[in-house]
Amino acid sequence: MASCDKAILNRLKRTEGQLRGIQKMIEEEKECVDVITQLSAVRSSVDHIMGLIVAENLKNCLENPEADADLQHKKIAQAVKLIVKK
Template sequence: MIEEDNQKKIINRLRRTEGQLRGVQKMIDDQKECIDIITQLSAVRSSIDRTMGIIVAENLQNCLENPSNNVDEQSKKLQEAIQMIIKK
């Protein structure tokens, strides 16, 4: 579960990313240079990666601060958080 403060930050970050994507679409429509489009797409990817990092970090923090009474369940949650980091 994402804290309300972080939820707002994530939503704002995603809205900025959405704006960047619309900008890329416009660049393509306007037939801008390939390198410029790729640069903007790279910025979009970085923004999404940062957003994913925030979400995974909060999930991991939540697992550590609010451990499950079930050791196996806690271990599974931590392993899932680590896998999300590794997949990135």
């Protein structure tokens, strides 16, 4: 998951920058609608990051199955549950 890790970290850093920008907007008393728009963008970014992580873990689970079929099923079910939960 090394290349995926780098992409996820880059997305997290961008999201962190967006959050700092929102803090500055609040300090500068920017319009509520502008702050909410940016918060929505951050939420979307975090949802996307979560999807990437779950997808990568599910892919890994399918490519490298557990010897115990019940454990394999539980891991896949957990990944699907995380995806559906969104």
